[in-house]
Amino acid sequence: MSEDTPIAVTGLNHWFGTGEARKQAIFDVNLHVKRGSLTILMGPSGSGKTTVLTLMGCLRDVQDGSINLMGHELNGADHALNESLRRRLGFIFQAHNLHGSLTALQNVLMGLQVHGLPDRQAQHDAARYALSLVGLADRMGYLPANLSGGQKQRVAVARALVGNPDVIFADEPTAALDSESGMTVVKMLKKLGQKRGTTTVMVTHDDRILELADRIVTLEDGRIAHDTAPYHD
Amino acid sequence: MSRLLQWLFGRLPIGWLQLTHSRPRFAAALAGVAFANVLVFVQLGIMNSMATATLKPYEFFQTDIMISASDANSMSEGSNVARQWLFQALADQDVIGGTGLFIAIVDWARETDNLALTTYGIDPTLPQFLSPSMARKTSTLQLPNAGILDMFSRGLPREEAAAIRPQTPTSLEVLGTKLTLYDTFQGGGGFGVDGYMMLSDQTFLTLFPKRSSAAPNHILLQVARGADPDVVAARLRELISDKTLRIRSFAQAAAEDQSYQQTERPTGIIFGFGVIIGMLVGIVIVYQVLSTDVADHLSEYATFKAMGYPQSFFLGIVFEEALILAILGFVPGFFVASGLLVGMKAATGLPLAMTANMAAMVFIGTLVACSASGAIATRRLATADPADLF
Numbered sequence: 063m064s065e066d067t068p069i070a071v072t073g074l075n076h077w078f079g080t081g082e083a084r085k086q087a088i089f090d091v092n093l094h095v096k097r098g099s100l101t102i103l104m105g106p107s108g109s110g111k112t113t114v115l116t117l118m119g120c121l122r123d124v125q126d127g128s129i130n131l132m133g134h135e136l137n138g139a140d141h142a143l144n145e146s147l148r149r150r151l152g153f154i155f156q157a158h159n160l161h162g163s164l165t166a167l168q169n170v171l172m173g174l175q176v177h178g179l180p181d182r183q184a185q186h187d188a189a190r191y192a193l194s195l196v197g198l199a200d201r202m203g204y205l206p207a208n209l210s211g212g213q214k215q216r217v218a219v220a221r222a223l224v225g226n227p228d229v230i231f232a233d234e235p236t237a238a239l240d241s242e243s244g245m246t247v248v249k250m251l252k253k254l255g256q257k258r259g260t261t262t263v264m265v266t267h268d269d270r271i272l273e274l275a276d277r278i279v280t281l282e283d284g285r286i287a288h289d290t291a292p293y294h295d
Numbered sequence: 296m297s298r299l300l301q302w303l304f305g306r307l308p309i310g311w312l313q314l315t316h317s318r319p320r321f322a323a324a325l326a327g328v329a330f331a332n333v334l335v336f337v338q339l340g341i342m343n344s345m346a347t348a349t350l351k352p353y354e355f356f357q358t359d360i361m362i363s364a365s366d367a368n369s370m371s372e373g374s375n376v377a378r379q380w381l382f383q384a385l386a387d388q389d390v391i392g393g394t395g396l397f398i399a400i401v402d403w404a405r406e407t408d409n410l411a412l413t414t415y416g417i418d419p420t421l422p423q424f425l426s427p428s429m430a431r432k433t434s435t436l437q438l439p440n441a442g443i444l445d446m447f448s449r450g451l452p453r454e455e456a457a458a459i460r461p462q463t464p465t466s467l468e469v470l471g472t473k474l475t476l477y478d479t480f481q482g483g484g485g486f487g488v489d490g491y492m493m494l495s496d497q498t499f500l501t502l503f504p505k506r507s508s509a510a511p512n513h514i515l516l517q518v519a520r521g522a523d524p525d526v527v528a529a530r531l532r533e534l535i536s537d538k539t540l541r542i543r544s545f546a547q548a549a550a551e552d553q554s555y556q557q558t559e560r561p562t563g564i565i566f567g568f569g570v571i572i573g574m575l576v577g578i579v580i581v582y583q584v585l586s587t588d589v590a591d592h593l594s595e596y597a598t599f600k601a602m603g604y605p606q607s608f609f610l611g612i613v614f615e616e617a618l619i620l621a622i623l624g625f626v627p628g629f630f631v632a633s634g635l636l637v638g639m640k641a642a643t644g645l646p647l648a649m650t651a652n653m654a655a656m657v658f659i660g661t662l663v664a665c666s667a668s669g670a671i672a673t674r675r676l677a678t679a680d681p682a683d684l685f
C-alpha cells in the first residue's frame with residue numbers, strides 16, 4: 063500500500079444482527095483515500111456512511127473485504143493493533159463527547175496523554191496551542207458546562223488535532239456550529255491536510271462545506287452511489 | 296489535591312475530578328463509607344472489649360498451667376476439680392508449686408443497685424500465684440472475712456472506690472456474711488459481671504458453705520524456671536489419672552477462652568456478624584457510587600476508548616476512585632467511631648477503646664472492600680463501546 067494512500071477499502075461488506083435478523087448494511091465498497099485529502103461521505107440516513115467510518119476507524123471489526131489503514135490490514139486485526147492504530151487517529155464526534163469533569167485544557171490534554179509522553183510541560187504547551195488555534199485561548203480553564211455548543215465542538219476539534227494524527231475521522235463536526243464556526247473548523251482541517259499531510263474523512267449533511275472537499279463520496283443503501291474521484295483497480 | 300494526585304499517577308487524576316465534580320454526591324459517598332466504617336469500628340470495639348474483659352481475670356494470676364474440668368470453656372464456667380490432682384501434678388519434677396482457685400458470682404445488694412462480682416478465693420499465703428500488684432495486697436486477705444474489690448466495678452462510684460483503704464475499709468453483707476473490703480485493685484466490668492472481688496479461700500468457703508476445699512474450680516501450677524509449660528502440661532496429661540481433665544498452659548487456656556467467647560458464645564457470633572454486615576454495607580455503598588459513576592461517564596469512557604486508551608486506563612480510574620473513597624471515608628469514620636466508643640465506655644463501663652490495631656485492620660479492610668467494589672463496578676466498563684458514539 064502506497065504511503066500516499068493511508069486508507070484503502072476493497073470489497074468491503076458488513077452485516078448487523080445474527081440469525082434471521084442478520085442484515086447486510088454495506089455492499090462491496092471500494093474506496094482509496096489520498097494522504098492529506100479532505101474526503102466527505104454523504105448520503106441519506108441509514109445509507110451506511112457512519113458504518114464505513116467506524117470500520118475505517120478501527121471501531122468495528124471488519125467482517126468481509128479489506129481495509130488497509132496506514133499499512134495495516136484491519137480484517138483479522140487483533141485488539142492491540144486496533145488500539146495502537148486508534149492512537150494515530152483523531153476523532154471528532156457530532157456530540158463532542160467532552161469529559162464533563164475536565165476543563166477545556168484537560169480535555170485537550172487527554173488527546174496527548176494517550177501517547178504517554180513524559181514531558182508534562184510540553185504537553186501543556188501543545189494543548190494550549192491547540193486551543194488557541196481554535197480560538198479558545200481565553201477558555202482553557204472552563205468546564206464544558208460553561209461553554210457554548212460551538213465552543214465545545216472546537217475543544218473537541220483541538221483534542222483531535224493536538225496529537226498530530228495521521229487521519230482524522232469526523233462525524234458531523236459542524237452540526238452544532240454556526241455557519242462561520244463550521245467553515246472555520248473545516249478550513250482548519252483542510253489546512254492541516256495541506257501543511258501536515260493529515261487525511262480527513264468526514265461524514266456530513268452540511269452542504270455549506272462541500273466546496274472545501276477534495277472528494278465527495280455519496281452512499282445509498284450501503285453502496286457507493288457516486289464518487290467524485292472513483293477508485294479503479 | 297489534584298496536583299498531588301497528578302504527580303502520583305503521572306496523568307490527570309480523572310477519578311478525583313469525576314468524584315469532586317458533584318460535591319453533594321461526593322459528600323454523600325464519603326458519608327456512606329464513613330458510616331460503614333463506624334459500623335465496623337463499633338462492632339470491632341465491642342468484640343475487642345469482650346476479648347479484653349475475657350482476658351482480664353487472667354491478668355490477676357501468675358501461673359504456668361491450669362487444670363480445669365472438661366466442661367470449663369472459660370475461667371468462670373465449668374465443674375469443680377478434685378484437689379487430689381494437684382498432689383499428683385506435684386509429682387512431676389518440673390512442677391514446683393500449686394494451689395486451688397475458687398470462683399463464684401456474688402451479688403452485692405447496694406442501696407441504688409446490685410453489683411454482680413466475679414469472686415475469687417485464693418490461698419493468701421501463696422502470693423506468688425498472683426500478679427505482683429495483687430500480691431502486694433494479699434496480706435489483708437489473711438484476716439477473716441476480708442476482701443479486696445475491683446475499683447472499676449460498674450456502678451461503683453469512683454470516689455467510693457478511692458475511699459477504700461486498709462485504714463478506712465468498707466463493709467458489705469453478702470449471703471448473710473459481713474465482708475470487710477480493705478483495698479482495691481484494677482479490674483473492670485465485663486459483659487456478664489460488673490466487676491471482681493478477691494477473697495481468701497477460707498473466706499470464700501465461709502460465704503459458700505456448700506463448696507468444699509477439696510474441690511476448687513481450677514488448679515493453678517507453677518513450673519521450674521526454664522521448663523516449657525506446654526511440655527509439662529502434655530506430661531501431666533499422661534501422668535494424671537483423670538483423662539477428662541483439661542490440662543493446659545495458662546496462656547493456652549486464656550487463648551481458648553477468648554476463642555470460645557468470640558466464636559461459640561452468641562454475643563461473640565452476633566458481633567462477628569456485625570463486622571461482616573458493616574463490611575457488606577460498605578461494599579454495597581461504594582459499589583453503588585462507583586457503578587453509577589461509571590454509568591454516568593460511559594460516553595466519555597467510550598470516547599477515550601476510541602482515542603486508543605487501553606482497558607487498564609479505565610480500571611485505573613475506577614480503582615483511583617475506590618481508593619479515594621476508602622481513604623477519605625475512613626478519616627471521618629475513624630473520628631466518629633472513636634467518639635462513639637468513648638461515649639459507650641462511659642455509659643457501660645466496658646473496656647471499649649479505639650486501638651491502633653483496630654484502626655489498621657479497618658483501614659486495610661476498607662481499602663480491600665473498596666477495591667472489591669471497584670472490581671465489580673468495572674464490569675460495566677465493557678458496555679462502553681466507542682462505535683456507539685457515532
